[in-house]
Amino acid sequence: MSDIETLKKELPPFQIFDLIPQYAAQGAIDPERIDLLKWAGVYPQRPQEDGFLMMRVKVPTAEFSSDTLRGIAGIAEDYGRGLLDVTDRQAFQFHWLTIGNIPAIFDRLEAIGLHTKGACGDTVRAVIASPLAGLDAREVIDVRPIAASMEGSLSGNPDFQDLPRKFKISITAVPELEGIHMINDIGFLAHRVNGEVGFDVWVGGGLGAVAHLAKRLGVFIRPEEVVEVGRAIAGAYRDHGYRANRKKSRLKFLIKDLGVEKFREIVETEYLGRTLQDGPAAPVARFGGNDVLGVNPQADGLNYVVVATTVGRINPDKARALAALAERYGQGTLRTTAFQNMVIPHVKSEDVAALSAELAALDLAPKTTLRGTTIACTGTQFCRLALTETKARTAGLVDQIEAKFSGLDVPVTINLTGCSNACTRYQVADLGFMGANKTDPDGTVHEVYNVHLAGSIGQAQRTGTKLRGAVPAERLTEYTDAVLSDFQAHKQPAESFVE
Ligand code: SF4
Secondary structure, X not given: OOHHHHHHHHOOHHHHHHHHHHHHHHOOOOHHHHHHHHHHOEEEOOOHHHOOEEXXXXXXXXXXXXXXXXXXXXXXXXXXXXXXXXXXXXXEEEEEEOHHXXXXXXXXXXXXXXXXXXXXXXXXXXXXXXXXXXXXXXXXXXXXXXXXXXXXXXXXXXXHOOOOOOEOEEEEOOOOXXXXXXXXXXXXXXXXXXXXXXXXXXXXXXXXXXXXXXXXXXXXXXXXXXXXXXXXXXXXXXXXXXXXXXXXXXXXXXXXXXXXXXXXHHHHHHHHOOOOOEOOOOOOOOOOOOOOOOEEEEOOOOEEEEEOOEOOEEOHHHHHHHHHHHXXXXXXXXXXXXXXXXXXXXXXXXXXXXXXXXXXXXXXXXXXXXXXXXEEOOHHHOOOOOOOOOHHHHXXXXXXXXXXHOOOOOOOOEEEXXXXXXXXXXXXXXXXXXXXXXXXXXXXXXXXXXXXXXXXXXXXXXXXXXXXXXXXXXXXXXXXXHHHHHHHHHOOOOOOOOO
C-alpha cells in the first residue's frame, strides 16, 4: 500500500477535523498527518517549509447569496492576503492561511452556509451542478435539489471517506457543457425520452497524466434514482477500485480493465439489487455555446449574465462589488461555473446594458473573446507539484492578444496547467498547454508547455492531439497568437476550432 493508504487506515480521514483545533493551538501540524488535512479542504502551499496553507471551499449546487460572497471576501481579506480564486469545479480557494487561523475560518464559513469537508482528498468531492439550473429555457429539470441531495448523501459521508482516489460527480440538465460530464467519475445528463424526464449516466471520466473521457453506462434513470445510483457507483469504486498505485487508482482504470458492461453488472447486482433500464444517449451541444459567455435568456423572461474572470482570480473589492451588482440588478444570488467564472441571474432586459458596463469596468465583462474561456491552474505560485507558472502568464497572454481576436464569431478555449495533473483539463481545450521543464546540458532548467490541440468534451468528444516538441514559456503568447491568427484567417463563418 502507498503511504496515504496506510494513513487512511490509521485514522479515518474526516477525524482530522477533531485534530485541527489542537494543531491550531500548537501552531503546528503533525507532519505524519499533514496529508489528511486535504479531507478538510486544506493543504500546504508551496514552499511547504514556509508553513502557509491553501483552502478550497465547496459551493453546494453552485449557488450562493451576495452576503455569502461578502463573507468569502472578508475571509480572503482577513486571512488570505486578499487573494481569492474561483476554481474550475465551482469552488472558492484561499491562500496564505496559517494553521492558527483555520478554526476561525471554519466558523466564518459555517456562518455563511459553506464548508470544506470533502473538498479535497480521496473522497467524493464537491458535486458539480450546472450553474444554469433553474434558469435556462432548454433544461428539462432543475437539478439543484438532486445535486444538493447528492452532496448531502455522499460528499462528507464517512462511508466514502476512504476511496482509492478522488471521486467527482457532475449533474446537469442543459445540453450545454457547463457540467463537463465527460471528465467526471460520474456525469448525470438529463434528457427527455418518450416524454419522460430521466438521466443518461456517464462513468469513468478523468484526466490527469492519462486522459479518459467518460463512457455511457447505457441506462436511463428517473430523477428519484440519481442519488441511489450515485451511491451504488461510488460504493463499487470504493470496494473494487485499485489501491496499489495512486497513479492508476481512479475509476477510469477499473472501467478500462473491466469494461463498462461488467462494471454496470457489478453496480446492479452487488449494490442496487436490480437491473437499470436501458436508455439512449442524451444530446450534448457544441462546446462553447451560450453557456460560457455573454448574456442569455432565462425561461422566465429574465436573463443570466456571465461574469468572466481572468483565470479565476478576483479580490475582495471585486467580490464585494459583484455582491452589490447581484443585489442591484438581480435577486441577490450568484453562481460559480466550471470555467472559473460566475453568473448573475435574474437580470431584467432593460438592466442588461447597465450591468454589462459595470462588469466591464471591473474587468469582468460578460462577453469577451478569450478571457471567459481561458482557465489556468494554481501553478508554481502555490502548488507543490507545479513545474511552471500559470496564472500570471495566462492572464498576460489574454491581456496581450485578446483585442486582436475580438472579431472571432466562436469562442476559443485555452486551458493551461503547471504540470501533467491536468487540474485545468488541458486535454479537452481548443488550445491545451501542459507545463513541463526542459533541462539544458549545462543543467539550466526552462519552463516549457506541451501543446494539445482541438480537444473537446462537446459533440467532437475527443482529447486534443499532442504535438511534438514544446513551446518555451517566453514564446507562449507568440505561439498562441500565431495559431489563432491562422484559425481566424481560414475558418468558415461559425466554424469552431475543433471543426
Ligand atoms: Fe498543481 Fe499540476 Fe494541478 Fe496545476 S495541474 S494545480 S500545477 S497539480
